[in-house]
Amino acid sequence: MSASDEADPPGPVPRESPATIRSPGAGDGAPVSEFRRRKLEEDAQKNWDLFYKRNTTNFYKDRHWTTREFAELKACREFEAQRLVLLEAGCGVGNCIFPLLEEDLNIFVYACDFSPRAVDFVKQNPLFSTERCLAFQCDLTKDDLKASVPSETVDVVTLIFVLSAIHPDKMKQALENIYQVLKPGGVVLFRDYGLHDHAMLRFKPGNKLAENFYARQDGTRSFFFSREFLENLFRQVGYEPVVNEYVQRETVNKKEGLCVPRVFLQSKFRRPMK
Template sequence: MSSATEEKKRASSSRDVNTPANAPFGGRLLLDESAVFEQNAWDHATWGEEQEQHARDQIERQSKDPVPEELKETYHTEAADYWNKFYAKNENKFFKDRHWLRIEFPELFQMIEKDAGEKNVMEIGCGAGNTMFPLLIESKNPKLFVYACDFSSTAVDVVKSNAEYDPNRGKAFVWDLAGDDIPPEVEPESMDVLVLIFVISALHPDKWEQAMNNLYKLLKPGGLIVFRDYGRYDMAQLRFKKNRLLSDNFYVRGDGTRVYFFDSNEIVKLFGSKFTIEQNAVDRRLIVNRLRKVKMYRVWLQGKFRKPLAGQEPGAPAATTVETTGDAREGQEAGEDAEVAMVDTVLSLETPLDSPATSGTATPAETLS
């Protein structure tokens, strides 16, 4: 009898990182290595020392051939231009609505209940509006208003061109999360939920502190940030070739967009100074291509951070760091098909950095998630 389990998960599989690995959480568990190619993806993927050493060796190799100094400043000062080119080329073709949000972040969907009352949600780094539109389409709350902003003016144009865009129910605008202040379109302390999905990783580390200040100003006391981003030693990080490293764990893709790969301790330091950490999670997944016999390890971080009420202190309460290793998507079949397609995509991402504007050599955000 195979150790593979074909049951489709309908719930998040989160656990405290101190919980034993054999705890009863998760769905697609690889108990027999010989069964690895019987499914497209496996949860709770663990690494041995050999894999850890391989990852360290890859990072060391990258550090010997970083981005030339004369090009680094260009990637930082022209970051918006590179994202505009990305969205002009791809519009909304790369992205799919995030149906998994309901499972991973049920607090977000409390905003759309019929009797929820006046609620404001803001999708920061909205791209094509992949959170905004599912919320508005499903909402039964006539008093829900969804804001969507992006660093890229082209992305905002994509959102506004969507047939579901309704200025009476939402507003899209250009805003730099790391800018000097919150956007004029939004009142201070007016947001109930802020959505940050593959956003902080696109910022220069020097800009993180200002980004946290702006997030704090936007949220109501008691308001929530939901977060997902790239984790340290993710496959996408280890596959970068020479002339891609900008600084420690910070890279430029072939299309000129930037990406940082976090570890959980950095997330605690980043958010813990201002917010209460309700979740600090790691999603480790082994994705396989059964035809090519290729194995790839993905690592993402996920979190929930709440602005303290008056008189409360920020930080991490006891037992809030968890490991989430489920696919956590409704319609698991479609999710697994996307994972297999992703493997084929990543295998082609090794074009040299001949030009900072080279397109299609690496894929941001959700094309690989």
């Protein structure tokens, strides 16, 4: 397994029930030892830092699809001249933020990531400007976002293929942290792995850490969300669900002659108005 099986959609994708997806059989087998579980949790930041050391900025494609998939990035302004304030939680090397900064000149981005190396790559990008972006290292499960982002000032938070990398027991803490900097009425735009995605089916026995939570060979981890689990998680923190849909499509690997099912969750949650 690579550190991500993320696939960026090439165009509009069908939104269907995942009922047609077969139940995964791989990845179960003998349970992972408690020692390995603890070690993976302790080394989570190191393993992601090593991932970016190996792959630098070459692993992910720039996400030019975000404004198409998430109309709120353009439509949430109260007036045309409003400067949009965005938090990219889990920014990686900037594959989402730099296309946004190029496309929208009236936007300011707070960009944080678990990996210090990833943040350094963001700062080294020729498009990076301190006038339009503040990049900083942050563990969303324990560091206070308000140390870098003023309370209740963010219009939109993007949480794209990020929450799945966090231990399920700590996901609520991350969402509570984000909640504190989001404006009342502000939204979280979410996209991540859905239950029974092909990446889940590919795990070999001995990699299952917990229900729907798996370890990759490089030590990074991935959780696969059901719609019910995700909605309940956000509701516990106080968010209101607006949209919470499965995105189902197929990825074709012409070289290997494979056609594999991909299942994602694409969702929007709002912090209620006071």
